[in-house]
Amino acid sequence: MARPTININFIDDRSTSNDAAVSSKASLGSNTNSFTQSSSGKQPVFKTSNAKLKPTFGSCLFDGSDVINLASAQSLTAQSPHTIIIAWVDGDYTSDTWLIASDTNDAHYGIDAGGNGVLFKPSSSRSPSGDEVTIPTNNTDNSTVSYSFGSDVEVLTIVNVGDDNVRFYNIDGDLIATASNALFDSTFLLKSIAGKPDGSFGLNGSLLGVYVFESRSIAENKAKRYGALFKQFKD
Amino acid sequence: MLGLGLGSDHSGAPSEPFKLIISDMTIGGSDDEHALIGISLIDSANQNNIGTSSLSVGDRLTDFVAVTTVAQRNSDDTADLASATENLNVYYSGIGSLFYLSDDDATNIAFSNFGAGGSATIDLSSYGPSNTDLTTETDTDFRVSVVLTKSGFTDSDPIVSPEAIVLVEP
Numbered sequence: 001m002a003r004p005t006i007n008i009n010f011i012d013d014r015s016t017s018n019d020a021a022v023s024s025k026a027s028l029g030s031n032t033n034s035f036t037q038s039s040s041g042k043q044p045v046f047k048t049s050n051a052k053l054k055p056t057f058g059s060c061l062f063d064g065s066d067v068i069n070l071a072s073a074q075s076l077t078a079q080s081p082h083t084i085i086i087a088w089v090d091g092d093y094t095s096d097t098w099l100i101a102s103d104t105n106d107a108h109y110g111i112d113a114g115g116n117g118v119l120f121k122p123s124s125s126r127s128p129s130g131d132e133v134t135i136p137t138n139n140t141d142n143s144t145v146s147y148s149f150g151s152d153v154e155v156l157t158i159v160n161v162g163d164d165n166v167r168f169y170n171i172d173g174d175l176i177a178t179a180s181n182a183l184f185d186s187t188f189l190l191k192s193i194a195g196k197p198d199g200s201f202g203l204n205g206s207l208l209g210v211y212v213f214e215s216r217s218i219a220e221n222k223a224k225r226y227g228a229l230f231k232q233f234k235d
Numbered sequence: 236m237l238g239l240g241l242g243s244d245h246s247g248a249p250s251e252p253f254k255l256i257i258s259d260m261t262i263g264g265s266d267d268e269h270a271l272i273g274i275s276l277i278d279s280a281n282q283n284n285i286g287t288s289s290l291s292v293g294d295r296l297t298d299f300v301a302v303t304t305v306a307q308r309n310s311d312d313t314a315d316l317a318s319a320t321e322n323l324n325v326y327y328s329g330i331g332s333l334f335y336l337s338d339d340d341a342t343n344i345a346f347s348n349f350g351a352g353g354s355a356t357i358d359l360s361s362y363g364p365s366n367t368d369l370t371t372e373t374d375t376d377f378r379v380s381v382v383l384t385k386s387g388f389t390d391s392d393p394i395v396s397p398e399a400i401v402l403v404e405p
Contacts, residue, residue, distance in 0.1 A: 004403060012263050012271065014350035028351065054261060055330040056273070211403055221310055225376050225401035232261050232400060 004029040005074060006212035008193060010046065011087075011233060013058040018048040022060055025068060029212070035068035035193055042066050042199045050206055052089050052153060057208075057233045059089060064204035067195035073102060074212070076188040081162035081217035084109065084210070086193075087155045087171075087230040091115070091205035098201040099156065100210075102189045105130070109158050110201065112136075115149035118156070118168050118176070122183045130186075135168070135177040143168075147176040153208070153234045157223040160184065171231055173224025208233070253284045254389035258332075262379055262400055268370050269356040270402055271349055272303065272323075274381055274394065276332040284388070292329030293344045296385075299325040301336045304380040305362055307369040312376065312399040319363030325383070326355070336381070359402075376401050 007029035016022075021043040026034045037043045044066040050059050076082040086099050093115035101108040107123035116138040124130030137147045147170050149156075155171040164184050168177040193210055195202030208230060218226075258277035262270055276282055285296065306318035323336040326344055337344065337355045348355040359369045359377070369375065376399040383391040 007403060009351050012351040014353070015347045054259070054273075054275075055333050056328050057261075057263070219310075221312070222401070225312075225399060228398050228400040229262075229402070233263070 004211040005031050005214045006190070006210060008035065008207075008210040010058045010060045011053075011208045011230070013046065014056065016046045016048075016058065018046065020046045022046050022068065025060075031070075031074055033070055033072070035070055037066070037068050039199075044068065044194070044207070047206065050089060052151075052235055053233050054235050059206035059208050061206045062194045062203040064092070064095070064202045065195070065199045067192050067197060067199045067202055069192045069197050070190070073104070073189035073191040076160075076190060076212070076214060078187040079162050079185050080215055082160050082188070083213040083216045083218050084158040084160075085155065085212075085226045086158075086210045087153065087208040088203060088205045089153045089208060090151050091149060091154055091203070092151070093149060094204070096201050097203050098192075098196050099194065099203065100158075100190060100212075101192045101196050101201075103191045103197045104189045106132075106196070107186075107188055108132075108196070108201070109156075111149055111156075120166060120179065120184070122181070123186045123188055124183045126183065129181060130183050133179055133181070135179050137168070137170075137176040142178045143174075143176045145170075145174040145176060147174065151205075153230055155227045155230050157218070157226055159217050159223075160188070161217045169220065169223035169227070171227040173220055173227045175220060252387060252389045253280075255285075255383045255385070255391040256281055257381060257383055257391045257394040260379065260381055260394045260396070262377060262396065262402070268358060268360045269352055270305075270359055270377070271353075271356045272301075272336040272379060272381070273328065274301065274325075274334050274336065274383065276334075282332050287327065287332065290327040290329075291343070292327065292346050294327045295340070295342050295344070296325040296327065296334070299383065299385045301325050302382040302384060303336060305357075305359060305369055306378045306380075307371070308376045308378055308399040310376070312378075315378075317367060317369055317371070319365065319367040319369065321363045323357065
């Protein structure tokens, strides 16, 4: 069975009260630790409804400076594949948005300001090869379709193949970006969701769920299945 | 399925049994062994005939049955690997025309039990009269078909998943 290492699920939460500040969210994956936030000013807020979602499906509202962190980072092994699936709604990309981040070498995956590209910085202090790359998604230079992120339900599936290649898929399972660099398969120490661990570069939008699979590189047809999972919740 | 006339015509003349209509279906759940299937009704006429205004959150709809077929799909979503059909009970979510399906049979189920991995979610590892395990693949993709029935009403048309979706192992 393919069990995720990290499984953060807000969409199926029917226990948390509306407008409750989220100080802790347990992972339902093999890593059962919780993502936490002790500073009240950086705590996201749970919502039991959203105008863009069907009734009873939950979400967690981040205001661009909120973030939730693991106490001990989850290590995604070097030269081994990993897959990250993250879903959100009401995204505002006025600034760069780091969706998944580390506190080591500022490694992160994210959305470029403007919503027309994805970001990736591997865990390396080297420059320029270890610098952040911006891969445009609004053309087909490195993809099969041109795509821009908006405020509707979005799903980004990130496949780090572990052989220097990284692929990005959208909610429809379309390949929207690819990139390759000798340092892309570095160990990624996953620390935070929806922003840099200090809350900067935060998601301005509502998080629906996050899955992180170790030792897994999913194919396009599976990316389509994950997109479909969240697509059906759209109102 | 036809039964006693239960249309909204009270003139005394026989009327057609009211046809149930499902407008939407979602398949949720945080794991690939326990799914939450929700169905929505199309309009107020459906709701009035079912009587949603008198329902409380978690109430089971008396004598309603959702005949639910769950199919485990292959990776290309071109064929069933396994499928099973079960008669599920229908519970009011408390919101609008949304109902949850469950293999539970309590007269009322707390809303929270329909949450991630909740006790009221449907066990796909033992589904249908033959207790079929529909979760045998690495990443299980499903399609679902639901027909809503009740004696005295006309069965709904089947509502079917437009494409396979994946449920994630916890």
